[in-house]
Amino acid sequence: MKKHRIFLGMTLVECLVLGLLFFYSHTVLETNEKKLIPAKQKMVKYLELTDLSIWTEARYTRHPSQADLFTPFQDFPSAFEHFPAGSILAPGRPADSTTTLQIRR
Amino acid sequence: MRHLKILEYALSSLLRRKYKNLSLVAVYAFTVSILASILFLTHALKREAVAVFSDAPDLIVQKVSAGRHDLIPTGYLDSIRTIAGVGDVHPRYWGYYFDAMTQSNFTFLGINENLAGLELVQGRMPAEKGECTIGQGVAQAQFTGVGDQLVLIDSRRRSISFRIVGIFDAASNLLSNDLVLMTQRGLREFFDFPSGRATDIVVEVYNPDEISTVAAKIKKMLPDTRPIAKAELFRTYDSVFNWRSGMMLTLFSAALVAFSILAWDKAAGISGDEKGEIGILKAVGWDIADILELKFWEGIVISLTALLVGLTVAFVHVFLFNAPLLTPVLKGWSVLFPTFRLTPYIDLYQVFVIALLTVTPYVACTVIPSWKAAVTDPEMVMRG
Numbered sequence: 001m002k003k004h005r006i007f008l009g010m011t012l013v014e015c016l017v018l019g020l021l022f023f024y025s026h027t028v029l030e031t032n033e034k035k036l037i038p039a040k041q042k043m044v045k046y047l048e049l050t051d052l053s054i055w056t057e058a059r060y061t062r063h064p065s066q067a068d069l070f071t072p073f074q075d076f077p078s079a080f081e082h083f084p085a086g087s088i089l090a091p092g093r094p095a096d097s098t099t100t101l102q103i104r105r
Numbered sequence: 106m107r108h109l110k111i112l113e114y115a116l117s118s119l120l121r122r123k124y125k126n127l128s129l130v131a132v133y134a135f136t137v138s139i140l141a142s143i144l145f146l147t148h149a150l151k152r153e154a155v156a157v158f159s160d161a162p163d164l165i166v167q168k169v170s171a172g173r174h175d176l177i178p179t180g181y182l183d184s185i186r187t188i189a190g191v192g193d194v195h196p197r198y199w200g201y202y203f204d205a206m207t208q209s210n211f212t213f214l215g216i217n218e219n220l221a222g223l224e225l226v227q228g229r230m231p232a233e234k235g236e237c238t239i240g241q242g243v244a245q246a247q248f249t250g251v252g253d254q255l256v257l258i259d260s261r262r263r264s265i266s267f268r269i270v271g272i273f274d275a276a277s278n279l280l281s282n283d284l285v286l287m288t289q290r291g292l293r294e295f296f297d298f299p300s301g302r303a304t305d306i307v308v309e310v311y312n313p314d315e316i317s318t319v320a321a322k323i324k325k326m327l328p329d330t331r332p333i334a335k336a337e338l339f340r341t342y343d344s345v346f347n348w349r350s351g352m353m354l355t356l357f358s359a360a361l362v363a364f365s366i367l368a369w370d371k372a373a374g375i376s377g378d379e380k381g382e383i384g385i386l387k388a389v390g391w392d393i394a395d396i397l398e399l400k401f402w403e404g405i406v407i408s409l410t411a412l413l414v415g416l417t418v419a420f421v422h423v424f425l426f427n428a429p430l431l432t433p434v435l436k437g438w439s440v441l442f443p444t445f446r447l448t449p450y451i452d453l454y455q456v457f458v459i460a461l462l463t464v465t466p467y468v469a470c471t472v473i474p475s476w477k478a479a480v481t482d483p484e485m486v487m488r489g
Contacts, residue, residue, distance in 0.1 A: 003116040004109050007406060014413035021420045025449030028424075032448045036276055037156050039224040043277060045160035046220060048197055048307055050338055052154055053240070053282040056210045057438040059201060062283070065341040066165070066174075066305075066333060084437030087355070089345050 055085035064089055111395060115402035118382070130411050133367060137415025137463055138422065139360040139430075144455045145423040146431055147346040152450040153279065154342035158335070163316055164308040165197070165333045166323055174331075176302040181327055185308055188322050190315045196303030198289045200296050202257065207246040209440035213285050215292030225281070227251065228271030234291040238271035242282035242441035255285070260297045267291075275444070282443035308332075356434065364463060368470045375474045383475060387483040396479040397472055404471035408464040415463075416456065424449040 043049065055061035060071040061083060072081035119126045166185065168177035177196070185194045198215030220230050228251045231237050237255055239247075249255060255267045273281035287295070308323070310316045313335075320332035375383075383396055391399075422428055427446055436442045 003120070004113045007112070007116055011409060011413065014410070014417065018413060018417050018420070021417065021424075022451060025420070025424060025451050028449055033156075037448070040157040040277060040280060041160045043223050043225055043280060044157050046223060047214060047216065047284075047286070048162050049280055050158070050161055050165065050333075052150070052279050052342070053212070053242075053284065053441075053443055054150075054279070054435065055437060055439050056212075056242075056283045056441045061437070061439075062201070062210070062212060064345060065338040066167070068172075068331075070172075085435075085439065088435060088437065 055083075055088075057085055058083045061085040061089060108398070111398050112402045112406075115399050115406060118399070119403055119406060122378075126407065129367075130407055130414070133364075133407065133411035133463075133467070134414040134418065136360050136364045136367065137412055137459065138418040140357060140364075140463070141416050141419030141456075141459050142422050142428060142431060143357050143360070144459065145419055145449075145451070146428050146447070148452050148455060149423070149447040149450045151342055151346040153448055154346075155339060156448075157280065158338055158342075161335055161338055162307040163310040163313070163335050164320055164323075166306040166308060166327075167331045167333065168305075168329055169331045170329065176299065177305055177330070179301050179303050179306075181330070182306060184326055185306065185323055188319055188326070190311050190319055192309035192311050194306060194308050197305050197307050198292050198298065199304045200292070202285070204246070204257070207440065209242075209246050210283065211243055211285050211441075212283050213287065213292055213295070215289035216286055218288050218290075222271075225274040225277040226271045227274060228269075231270055231287050231291070234288055234294070235267055236270045236287065236291075237267040238273070238284075238286040239269055240273045240281040240284040241275050241278055242443060243285055244269075244272050246441060257285075257295070259295045265295060276446070278443035279445045283441045356431070361462070365466075368466050375478060379475075380478050383478045384483040384485075387479065393476070393479045397476055400472045400475035401468060404468035405464075407471075408467040412460055412464055416459070420449075420451075423447065 050065050051063045053062070058072070060067035072083070072086050073079050166177065166181070168175045168181075179196050182194050182196065185191060200213050202211045202213050203209075204211055216230065218232055222229050226238060228238065239249070239255065243255075244250060247255060249269055251269055251272055253269050255269055257265055257267065259265045267285075267287065271286075273284065292298075308319065310319050316334045316336070320334055323330060323332045386396055386399075387393075422430065424447060427444060432442065
């Protein structure tokens, strides 16, 4: 009757480790939301930034929110999209039918 | 007590084939960790974008010419100001620069000379024409620091030297890695902007509910423009990192397929040894229910261990080691790619989804073939 005790003990330890990691994430989240996120929000507000600086390989991957959905294909008539990040970015979600702005764009 | 005894027997049974089962747990945990890493990473990036862009411009107006983004006449500012509900309207000057020396793209942004300092900047903001503040990525690519010179080639092929007066803190890398800030005057001269033109126009709208109405009015008044509302910015990042994104579709589905093969292999049939074991257990008086419970415990032991280990590995991988296995996939051809420490946003719903997607099918795949063997006559089962 030893093995099941070891198994249950190990499972409990694993749950505890995971719980501690989640608790750590909660603590970091609280600290960041108090300090780091407001500092970043201030930066976005002052510098009027619109996009995350993740993909710097092409204009439409550097500023996906500022580009048209068809920008990757604008290089020349019937151009293909060829940047790897283009396959990571999802196609934009269909616009809400109630938004006149989307229809007009 | 009876359940514990069956669990004890299940563990003994698993330990009899310990190398096979250990390798099964390792592969299973690896699959779970890949699935969980992708979910953790995309969710954290999405939440980060939503959190930091809450103060982004309400409306950005671009000029579109022949289907392409073009420089916008600053004369449009006055037309936009006449719209009711519009607050501050001002031009934004920014552009891209390809640095041939480092083969990387920088984003140049022109700011007002009197802009106050930011917490996330070591040093200060550029206050005159020959000064700049740069992101960590630019500093590392150019091997420069505060007080050094940044030499760039302007649009007239002249070599222009900027004094670096500040560097963005690494904590802001997700926003500033490739940024080069300079004064608006400096940027206009560098790119040789035609007078009376800007990159785009920032519009403040007093009432957030009126943003789309104002955008529609701008579009009607200035048909060659494209207004981009803040809501669209959020929608972009929501779709970039949602389940339809390439990242989720390629990596996530590959891991899911790998897991399905694993489960299918298990469901496709149990080995002769296992069938023999079931036959013996029935012959010595075990009920079908007992055998099913035994197999259920075997499935739970394997899948629960793999799930907990996989989730722990995924958390450590994404939030403590900054996802080194996923960043090469994200990076693509970007020369400047930010090293970022993500805020660990965890969505418990996603954790439950992973648990449901992995534990339930595996346990089912363990129990169902055993049930088939258990309902057969013990002699037939033992004969194979």
